[in-house]
């Protein structure tokens with residue numbers, strides 16, 4: 001089987017310009033290969049750089065050195081050097097992302113938020129709507145909330161809308177940043193089911209999971225972080 005994403009020799013140092021240009025090395029020589037149908041879990045202590053690595057894989061952080069290769073049919077695209085236009089296109093149909101918290105345009109309803117990635121990819125509203133409804137139902141978002149903007153929802157309800165949106169489209173690559181952190185066990189279990197189903201259809205998943213039981217249910221492999229400061233000596 002071929003990888004769908006390869007990260008080669010990733011280095012990242014934060015430079016704090018407003019604090020005397022202090023340098024914080026966070027990623028050193030990170031190498032990953034991610035295959036279709038598996039979930040690779042980033043593993044390491046707090047501050048070891050898990051979120052920074054995940055954000056780098058999404059193109060949110062500009063890495064200092066290395067390659068982030070994404071398979072596009074027979075070709076490979078290097079996310080690290082791709083122009084913003086190509087990164088936006090990749091995010092539309094190739095790399096999905098579930099952050100820890102919902103960040104959306106105010107006033108959009110929960111249902112519209114979940115339908116958005118499907119509509120942006122040319123899926124008709126007639127198809128997108130039932131899919132969005134079934135995801136919201138699966139994640140126990142009460143039906144009375146579907147037509148409302150999530151700003152007034154509880155933290156867990158907002159996060160479940162966020163997760164429903166992340167799973168609305170069958171992205172080949174899915175990056176999950178502690179998706180179950182604010183959920184109770186029952187709802188976290190519902191998310192585990194979505195992750196297992198995504199693997200089943202061939203998604204390549206990279207994730208950070210706070211709960212050990214969630215990690216044990218979804219992980220095929222662990223990527224052990226090593227603090228850049230330790231490596232740098």
Ligand SMILES: Nc1ncnc2c1ncn2[C@@H]1O[C@H](COP(=O)(O)OP(=O)(O)OP(=O)(O)O)[C@@H](O)[C@H]1O
Pocket residue numbers: 014024026044045046047048049050051052053
């Ligand atoms: N935007 C940033 N600017 C400067 N330093 C940052 C930034 N983001 C993260 N860091 C630093 O990089 C290091 C790694 O942080 P990161 O959030 O990637 O770790 P983590 O392993 O995800 O931690 P946790 O498990 O606690 O969420 C930390 O020392 C943090 O202070």
